[in-house]
Amino acid sequence: MTTANASEGSATAARVLVSVRNVTMIYGGGTVALKDANLDIGQGEFVSLIGPSGCGKTTLLRLLADLIEPSSGSISIGGKSPAEARRDRAYGYVFQAPTLMEWRTVLANVLLPLEVMGFPREERQRRAEAMLALVGLEKFADKYPWQLSGGMQQRVSIARALSFDPQLLYMDEPFGALDEITRENLNLELLRLWRETGKTVIFVTHSIPEAVFLSTRIVVMTPRPGKIETVIPVDLPQPRDFETRETARFFEIATEVREALRKGHGYEVEV
Amino acid sequence: MSRFDPEARRMSLADNEVTRWLLFGLVFMTAWEVAATAYDAPFLLPGPSRIFAEFVRAPGLIMINAWITTQEIVLGFLIGSALAMLAALVLLVVPRWLEDFIFRAVITLNSIPFVALASLVVVWLGANTIASKVAIAGLYAFFALVYFAHKEMLSTDPLKEELLTSYNADFGQRVRYLKLPSALPVIFTSLKGAAMAAVNGAIVGELFGAFQGLGFMILDSRYVGNTARVFVAAVLCTLVGWIMLGILAVLERRFVGWHLEMTRQT
Structure with a gap:
């Protein structure tokens, strides 16, 4: 031991x-x-x-x-x-609950920290799309969080935490x-x-x-x-x-x- | 399939909202007309045809009055709602004790009977301009909105607040990215209430002191026993309120469509 x-x-x-x-x-x-x-x-x-x-x-x-x-x-x-x-x-923080903004689409949720942090528009888009692809949710970019399962929501939350590297x-x-x-x-x-x-x-x-x-x-x-x-x-x-x-x-x-x-x-x- | 399947109660006759309203209107008006004819006391209960005839007797004069009241309602609603949103935001930034103090002031003001407040406003701002009526309509709208707007922006999800803290977001960003969007569904519901309140406020204001407008028309027509014209005024007020509700419903769908969708699905 x-x-x-x-x-x-x-x-x-x-x-x-x-x-x-x-x-x-x-x-x-x-x-x-x-x-x-x-x-x-x-x-x-x-x-x-x-x-x-x-x-x-x-x-x-x-x-x-x-x-x-x-x-x-x-x-x-x-x-x-x-x-x-x-x-x-x-750091990126992932909470126990996915803590996604219900009024934002999946992609817009991943964009959120990038918007707050003032990344240029094109870079925001590129990063957010890359992160969604990384967690395998690129097909759900235009869905709303509440249209996703709990596991998928948490993957969005992880993509969001990683988006600003x-x-x-x-x-x-x-x-x-x-x-x-x-x-x-x-x-x-x-x-x-x-x-x-x-x-x-x-x-x-x-x-x-x-x-x-x-x-x-x-x-x-x-x-x-x-x-x-x-x-x-x-x-x-x-x-x-x-x-x-x-x-x-x-x-x-x-x-x-x-x-x-x-x-x-x-x-x-x-x- | 569930025994309590909500689909089972689905309306079959008219699927769309406008059709349903038209159908309701038709049934209601017919019933009213029939009842009024049977009752046969036009000074107490004129039927829709008689009310319409009364409108046709002096459409220009009536519309001038309606336009004045509409201005009061719309201006009052816009100013009152804007101030309510501003107050709700200011209450978020002021120190805790000041927030508490202001909130007590709001609650106290809110518990004064509005009619008493309205008569005072007319005394202060005068009966011969629309200013006093705009102020009363605005006051009604303000109180219909300020409490809920503030409460919703205050009681955001703590985890979402911490998320924004982790992004080092400033207060403006918190409002823009969290407080306002999460409060928006409730704000829209309250705005509908504020629109109705503004209609009431403008009419009450005119009853207390005015020389034009639908409220004045109600008072004036009542004195001379022209019940049909009182009804004309009431119908026009209702229409103004409905148009405002309609516009708000369109804006609601545009801005918080996600919420309507979410509550329908989950």
């Missing part, structure tokens, strides 16, 4: 892109959502944050995105503060509301996107198989107070496919994650 201590949760290969140092987040009511978190994430990694509700995984993602500010500690994203990184459009992709349980079959298909598609675009992905989930299948490293978090319990590297070979889920190594790592989750308080976790 290879468990790394949280403070040693360092990126293995490439240069460090995201660095979290002693970050604590206490909400207004006094709830300690995240306690003394330390984490380094390297360029091009696919890191999953896993844990039960209240473990601070979404809090950590929102801190990285500068949607909230930490009570103490520091975060660096490519040498910049999260606020600067947000202003520099360093951010370094980082933050994903907060993006497939949590989908059925298992759709989820596994989208997992595979996400891995393909990750390989093709070379983005650094930070992915929040409460599904162990999903985390193991997708990640290069898994950050196991535990609640009350939310903290990083351990970081587990995933050495499953790339590219991964449906068979990966049936290998012995897959189950070994899943077991390792499950035990780590149990160790920190033993709350029930979705398997």
Whole structure:
């Protein structure tokens, strides 16, 4: 069993892109959502944050995105503060709900960030069309979001997050509301996107198989107070496919994650 | 197929909206005419033919009055709605305490009986111009719209707001890309209410002090016992309201067609 201590949760290969140092987040009511978190994430990694509700995984993602500010500690994203990184459009955020604008067509939804960010008209169009093709939805460009299935909506949301070519992709349980079959298909598609675009992905989930299948490293978090319990590297070979889920190594790592989750308080976790 | 299949209640006689209105109009007018003839008291209930005859007696004079009232209604509606949208937007940017204060003022004003307010406006702005009537129509329209427009733009989906935060969008972009488009369906519904309110406001204003217009005509004709002309005025007011609703319905289809489509499909 290879468990790394949280403070040693360092990126293995490439240069460090995201660095979290002693970050604590206490909400207004006094709830300690995240306690003394330390984490380094390297360029091009696919890191999953896993844990039960209240473990601070979404809090950590929102801190990285500068949607909230930490009570103490520091975060660096490519040498910049999260606020600067947000202003520099360093990340695309994919929420649990697709969060598409119902009044915009699929293509217009992918165009939205490009319009807000002031890309020239032709480039906007070119990028948005390319992104829709990347997620395989070019035929649905003129449909409205509510005419699409939940899985397709989430693919639009991913295309939108990638449209302005951010370094980082933050994903907060993006497939949590989908059925298992759709989820596994989208997992595979996400891995393909990750390989093709070379983005650094930070992915929040409460599904162990999903985390193991997708990640290069898994950050196991535990609640009350939310903290990083351990970081587990995933050495499953790339590219991964449906068979990966049936290998012995897959189950070994899943077991390792499950035990780590149990160790920190033993709350029930979705398997 | 579901037992509660809504298709089962589909109308077979007339599929299109205009045809249905025409059919309704025909049935209604006939019934009215028959009832009026049977009742035989034209000073209480004149039938459509008698009302039309009354209109033909002095079409020029009646149309001049109708035109004045139409101006009051349309100007009042446009000014009142524009100010309501502006107020709804301003309320989004002012500090929280000021928003609270203004909102209390709006609610207080709104709870004063409009008729009392209208009589005051006539006193302030005078009975001999259309200004006082425009103001009253505008006031009616303003209150019909401001609350809902503000509430809708305030209560946008927090995730969509965060999405725009992640794009580093400024306030103007938030309004343009999120607040306004997501509030637009409700704004259109409220605008229809505001149009109806403006019709009421203009007539009420004229009842309190005017020397021309349909409201004045109602008052004047009533004094001399010309019930048919009161009906002419009422019908013309209704027509003005309908034309405004029609225009709004066309604009609604143009601008929030997606919403009509979405509610039909989902």
